[in-house]
Amino acid sequence: MSSLKKVVFVLVAVFMFLISTAVPSQAIATDLLITGIVDGPLTGGIPKAVELYVVNDIPDLSLYGVGTANNGGGTDGQEFTFPADSATAGQFIYVATEDVAFTAFFGFAPDYISSTAVAVNGDDAVELFANGSVIDTFGDINLSGTGQPWDYLDGWAYRLSSTEADGAIFNLANWSFSGTNALDNETSNATAANPFPLGTFTPLVGDAAPGVASTAPANGAADVAVDANITLTFSEDVTTSGSWFEITCATSGVHTAVASGGPTSFTLDPDTDFANAESCTVTVLASQVTDTDTNDPPDAMSTDVSFSFTTVSLTITSVVINEFLADPAADLPGDANGDGVRDDADDEFIELVNVSGADLDVSGWSISDGVGVRHTFPTGSIIEADCTAVIFGGDTPTGTFGGALVQTASSGTLGLNNGGDTITLDDGQTSSLTYVYGSEGGNDQSIARDPDTTGSYVLHSTATASGGALFSPGTQLDGTPFSGCTFGIPVTIMEIQGEAHLSPLVSQSVQTEGVVTSVRSNGFNLQDPSGDGNDATSDAIFVFTGSAPGVAVGDALTVIATVAEFYPGGFGPGNVSTTELTGASITVNSSGNPLPAYTILGNNGRIPPNTIIDDDSTGDVNSSPTFDPANDGIDFYESLEGMLVQVNDALVVGGTGFGEILVVGDLGANATGLSPRGGVVIGPNDFNPERIMIDDALIFDEPDASVGDTFAGPIVGVMDYSFGNYKILNTEPLPAVNSNFVAEMTNLASEGTALTVATFNVENLSPNDSQDKFDALANQIVNNLGAPAILSIEEIQDNTGFTNDGVTDASQTYGLLIAAIQAAGGPVYEYRDIAPIDLTDGGAPGGNIRVGFLFRPDRVTFVDRAGGDAVTGTAVSIGTTGLELSVSPGRIDPTNAAWLDSRKPLAGEFIFGGQKIIVVANHFNSKGGDDPLFGRVQPPVLTSEVQRLQQAAVVNSFVQQILALDPNANVIVMGDLNDFQFSAPIDLLEGNELHNLIETLPATEQYTYQYEGNLQVLDHILVSDNLFNSYLTGVDVVHGNAELDTDLRVTDHDPVVAQFTLPAFQNGDGCYVVALEGSPFTGVAAIVAPGDPGYNGIRFNAAVWGKAQDLYRRACYEIHGTNNSEIIIGGNGDDVIFGYDGHDLLIGLRGDDTFIGGSGADFFSGNQGRDEVLDYERHVDTCSSIEQGCRTYHGHGRDRHR
Structure with a gap:
């Protein structure tokens, strides 16, 4: 074979076993093959055995052997070799781990015994060898059988007849299986329900295909x-x-x-x-x-x-694994990571030494153990030449560690096994470095090279220069730094902080000085007493010690430590980091020193930006090329990180909650969006960076404060950051609070032809709440909201509240609220809702929050149309009464994916003043999961907005369907929509079909919720053109909850009320309904006040009033008087006149009139037409020209028929 010249230095073999993706093997002809495996049910999981079948005579079995591959760990080779026995064709051979249980279970003894070669556990593979080569295989040697098709735990596997040996690659198709646990509780194979098929295999007759x-x-x-x-x-x-x-x-x-x-x-x-x-x-x-x-x-x-197969990796030669500590005992002397807590996982460490001769960037490199990757080096990880990197298992390493690069395992643990494990360093390309150790890792001390970097691995305490120490993370064996480690560069705090969110000296060892300004349980703030006069660099820093630091405010210190970036609340939620010093060596130079001057946030100091949080980042402030504290709020507070600051004339813009209060300085003189009640309101491009949080982390128990309250003196503390917010940790008790809070009451009444509707989030209301909460909510509905005719109620929980018991019905919750309203002097309400399917609508588990309607039957009529349930949606059509819902109440498209784990909107059909109104109650998906405003990601990513956009599209489509059938339809869409009036979801919901009534208010009145000091709109009422253009007479956000201290409020949302006034209203007979001001009548009617046409406060003339309303001259009227004595004159139609209490004179003109006098001595005058009195009282009332209802006799009460 051709060979490329290369040098490969392998410290130790790296075993990487890949799961085979091979197709089934070819069957091969052999003289011996595996036919069965059994994992028995008796105590100890026995018998464990393998059955083999002799195909052809075998004169010498010693040419064959068996081995087990356990848990997918690859081949263990031939673990048992048969003796030099002969075997006859057709013979079955049994190899077991022991003979007693095998004999008891099967009734005969095994042929051979091996405690290891067939020690199977249901997930293990078995190999059959001939002359050292694999000729048959059961199972995948590189894969644990647990959960695989060939799993035989407490059961068996058996080869199908007429199949042949499979060679080195397992063929699942050649086997049958009992299924796992098939032999459980069985005591013998003979009586088993699903017995092992002993000796039933029959071989293939004829030739076999090659394989x-x-x-x-x-x-x-x-x-x-x-x-x-x-x-x-x-x-x-x-x-x-x-x-x-x-x-x-x-x-x-x-x-x-x-x-x-x-x-x-x-x-x-x-x-x-x-x-x-x-x-x-x-x-x-x-x-x-x-x-x-x-x-x-x-x-x-x-x-x-x-x-x-996989090929060998190149070996890393630039780095040496110099020392490691595996799973130390809980009582091991010393604390390897210096955090003050002995922990067998956190104190594990691996020490790497850079021997390349130059600084080495190990960003993206990884460290693995036998399980998998345990640590990946983050960007910017540089090991200096001839210096070290120490990776601890967890927590916060505290100490200098010889100036090493110190990190903790990114996975949360190193997971080193003290009985033996593998440590692999991988550069993410083609090179790796591996060390495999055994039981020597269990000596409760580190394993280290002696001498450092070049020697063999020894127990640390036995190393030549260790002095008996058990470990030395970051340093040489004798505890001294490695020659290349830069230890304690003299720098100022301002140089450490730099003009950026990340320190330019991160991971470096530095030496700095300052005065202690505050002390915490795990560290302290240190500030340069003079500063550098540069607003872009903070003069202070937090020194993390992990435990009580042993310093006092006013101490002047010299600190040698490592610069680190810490993400309070975690990196994942988008938090920015705080620069801190870790692993500190501290020297107290003097005590009782004066503290540096406070930096004033506001007039006569540094005025915070009041509009922009960040406008120059493109995804991450850490990588932004611009640091602009003069204009960007996030950079402004970063430039004050850790420093002593002061707020004068603090105005509360976010009420006390969880020990936090939000304020602006100088009574809001430098704030934008200041509301008339003292808060700051957000705008499309203004999320109020001028507000700052006051946190009681140093001095517990902040006072009760609500929006608009003020403090009697300055607030002082140190600037900090955590969980998405910059905050001042006050170092002195807060001044007294001047409370200015008064809850609002609307002047929008639900009376006469005026209809009021409201949306109200009652914050997880259930019978588990106190009666005080029900009473307070009822009081707001009756007195602050004026008892609206229709309310969209959000966050009603089921009858058992947070208890997760499958209950979804909320009738008790509604009943308690309705009863409380009546007890508060309010009218009778009814409710309608549709219970969700348990645990499908989001909110607190078990609570099953939903939207519903409360309505006054004396003011409106709810049109019930049966058939609605949690998954059946309503539809709209034109019916016999005009616009109709198919089910009322009914959910809108409840199975649409837009409503996954979220509240489904509820539509209801109402009638008011003869007019049909379709109302949709909503509670859109929450904003949870969005990036924080003061977060690392800029601009913030609004992950939750995606679902609200989907929900808005569904509801808008439903409105479009209504208006397509009736362009003049009265439609109200309201509820907690969990987004701002200028947001994309609300714009989509509004479309061209609806008008958002919130936007009719002044900008500084547009808020229903307060979050982290920002007043904002989450609750909306949107209406169709007809209601908006023809009938809208008022909109009011009734402030009284959102601004309050969380301990004082009963819900976190302010309700929104809207009023619509219909023109003169006609009853079912076509007559105009009129009520004199003060009438006990509560139905829909035009209210006539003294001074209105035809009414002087004593005498009312319907014809005169009707003429002024431009009504038909022969119109008829339904007239309701008061409980006072008065004169009421009807019109020219068939009128109905109610007198109520008092001595009334009720006069009809033309038409067939009907009179109901009520109590008192009333005089009825019918005049023309056939008139009737319905409640004539003998000897009390007097009739004139009345055809029915008055008895005819001489004397008092006689109808004289003039």
């Missing part, structure tokens, strides 16, 4: 030389023709080769070498290989045969 008996390299072989030849051995003499083989490799591609030898064994010499570390597959083409005998058929191979 591949063995290959070199074997299937799954690893570390094959790049210039290796390939040997193929067939089961009998064969003739080859044409292109009878193919060689294909992953990197080097297709290879041609010269074939020599035959007729049984052939050698293939590839024309070019293979590449390093690649997988190659050889295929023998069945159609081109035939046997040479005349006993045909079969003559040719029945199917192609493939096998694979």
